[in-house]
Amino acid sequence: MKSDLWYFGKDLPTLNTSKMMLKKPTLINNKIINGSIKQMNGSAYNLIYFTEDNKFHSIGRENYHGFLTEGNEEINNDPIVQVSSGYHTNAILTKSGKVFLFSDYSSPSNGSLENFQKPKEYTYFKDNNITSPVTKLSGGEFQNFFLLENGDFYGLGSNSYKQFQPNPQTIKKHKMPISQDKYSKPTLISENVILISDSVCTRNCLYLTSSWTLWAQGDNSCSGCGVGKKRNIASPRKVIVKGEDNRNLRKIAIGLCMSVLLFDSGLYSCGMVDRSGHTNDTSEFTKLKFFNDIQIENVVCGCSYTIVLSKDSQVYGFGQIQESNSNLISRTPIKIKIPDYNRINPLGIGNGVYSIPIFTVSGTSLAKDFLNLYESQEFTDFEINGFKIHKYFVEFRLDSSIEKIQQILKKYSKEETNIFLIWVYSGLRRNSQLVNTICSQFGIQKPELKKLNDDLKKLYKEEETKDFKILVQDVDDLDDENEYEDEDEDDDYFEEIPVHKFILLARSGLFRELFKNISKIENEISNSVKDYSKKSIESLEILIKYFYNDDIELTADDDPQLVFDELSDAAEYYQLSENNNFNSLLELIKIQFKINEEK
Structure with missing residues (x-):
């Protein structure tokens, strides 16, 4: 499955649009896009993205960024989690914490990385016995930023705008030398950092520390740091957002001339709408009331623009x-029409300095399914503060007895309880400060790191707690199709697949309907149900595992052809809420094992 790409702004030659500036989103021929995009990032001349099959690709001018078509074998064997781009350097981060850099530009005067036409692993941290892996990247004009798991925050590259100045109020360990004019050793900017910008096309940086202090430093000539109109911030300065608590800060996005902060309560921006400095020059962060009633999924900045993606x-x-062009979006937020978008797949947004990519993504439905399960208030077996819950699931997520959960939550209002239970079921923090406070009482110090999918993967392995059985008559045991009907009342003809009942309730519309019908007849939910899909036990076990981890995983004993053939209609048959993720995973199996689909 391939993503669609809409693009506007400064044209890239390989897009073949025949226009220097695309003044509105234009659907690009998707032959240009290789695979289903997971994330995209760009600069003035190039877009880099990676896809579901763990390949990375670039679009743009071949004499920038070492124009590539796909990643090397070393990266392919280590899942990519993020790509980031600057003017002349690209960075790739893998799941194991490895960083790969590549660039086309080498100039000591500009402080660029040496010329790597292919990605090369950046081994400075490993070579210097720094064992904490990198968890986040940001690429700048002639620089890269690295956030390590232990909270150390480093800058690498040209420091001509003082964006790498170490923060004396946050650094306790030995200070490293400050990089001045060229790439050499990275500079330790701060310790105990918990949030940085996902991508930077700027000469400055903003970061949030564990003391909930927001810091800015570097070039402020366009007032994009939010600390007044001082042009250069040689020493890190605190950023104060009036009326906000930094515990509720969810995202930082930085452009060359403007920056935005996404809080639970809304979006704040500062800086110049254009570089002339004559319009919308806001030197401190101010709230954009336009977004008060809009749930925001993502926000990105370019040079002088901001793009916002809502959850819908x-x-x-x-x-x-x-x-230099009259291609003005607006001085105030406006809706951007995406032509020929059918809303089957969710959208993703990326940023460039002078360009904006919008693309379809293979969305995961895991968190959404569990949130819907909670909000439906169906098939529950316990009640807390007026809300019905699934007792074992909530106990498992909080690693606490139901008695302790009741005791803690009775101190909170019904509204506060609801906000917290939404986080328990989906990981969504609609009030970060409240969620953090309640989680701390359960011994959960970093709720943002306690992921729903990680917990469900652990739950899948807990065989003794599975309270439900799917009874399957393996297709290999059947002499003919009628045998299903002849023997369906005799459980001896069926084998069992154990599962947690609430997993089926959350993930499959088919099983929800079955449970409703059983309840009407028996006044209770049975502890087993018979599957009449005529699929093998091998395939159904893989499907059930998908319910837990949103991934299709094959073992050495599985037959890829059988799995592909039998599960090709499973998303529709079992009424999965979003078919695209499941079907794209099947397509990946088809590609990996070179399966020829029967016509």
Whole structure:
């Protein structure tokens, strides 16, 4: 499955649009896109993205970034989690914490990385016995930023705007030398950092520390740091957002001329809409009331613009794509129409300096399914503060007895309880400060790191707690199709697949309907149900595991052809809430094992 790409702003030659500036989103021929995009990031001349099959690709000018078509074998064997781009350097982060850099530009005066036409692993941390892995990247104009798991925050590259100045109020360990004019050793900017920008096309940086202090440093000539109109911030300065608690800060996005902060309560921006400095020059972060009632999924910045993606896949924009062109989005936020978008797949947004990519993504439905399960208030077996819950699931997520959970939550209002239970079921923090406070009482110090999918993967392995059975008559045991009907009342003809009942309730519309019908007849949910899909036990076990981890995993004993053939209609048959993720995983199996689908 391939993603669709809509693009506007400064044209990239390989897009073949025949226009220098695309003044509105244009659907690009998807032959240009290789695979289903997971994340995309860009600069003035290039877009880099990676796909579901763990390949990374670039679009743009071949004399920038070492133009590539796909990643090397070393990266392919280690799942990519993020790509980031600067003017002349690209960075790739893998699941194991490895960083790969590549660039086309080598100039000591500009402090760029040496010329790597293919990605090369950046081994400085490993070579210097720094064992904490990298967890986040940011690429800048001639620089890269690295956030390590232990909270150390490093900058690498040109420091001509003082963006790498070490923070004396946060660094306790031995200070490393400051990089001045060229790439050499990275500079330790701060310790105990918990949030940085996902991508940077700027000469400055903003970061949040564990003391909930937001810091800014570097070039402030366009007031994009949010600390007044001082042009250069040689020493890190605290950023104060009036009326906000930094515990509720969810995202930082930085452009060259403007920056935005996403809080639980809304979106704040600062800086210049255009580089002339004559319009919308806001030197401190101010709230954009336009987004008060909009649930925001993501936000990115370019040079002088901001793009906002809502949770219902609506795109908004404000600012100016390029100061030398009249291609102005708006000085105030407006909706951006995406032509020929059918809303089957959710959207993703990326950023460039003068360009904006919008693309379809293979969305995961795991968190959404469990949130819907909670909000439906169906098939529950316990009640807390007026809300019905699934007792074992909540106990498992909080690693606490139901008695302790009741005792803690009775101190909170019904509204506060609801917000917390939404986090328990989905990981969504609608009030970060409240969720953090309640989680701390359960011994959960970093709720953002306690992922629903990680917990469900652990739960899958707990065989003794599975309270439900799917009874399957293996297709290999059947002499003919009628045998299903002749023997369906005799359990001896069926084999058992154990599962947690609430997993089926959350993930499959088919099983929800079956349980409703059983309840009407027996006044209770049975502890087993017979599956009449005529699929093998091997395939159904893989499907059930998908319910837990949103991934299709094959073992050496599995037959890929059999799995592909039998599960090709499973998303529709079992009424999965979003078919695209499941079907794209099947397509990946087809590619990996070179399966020829029967026509």
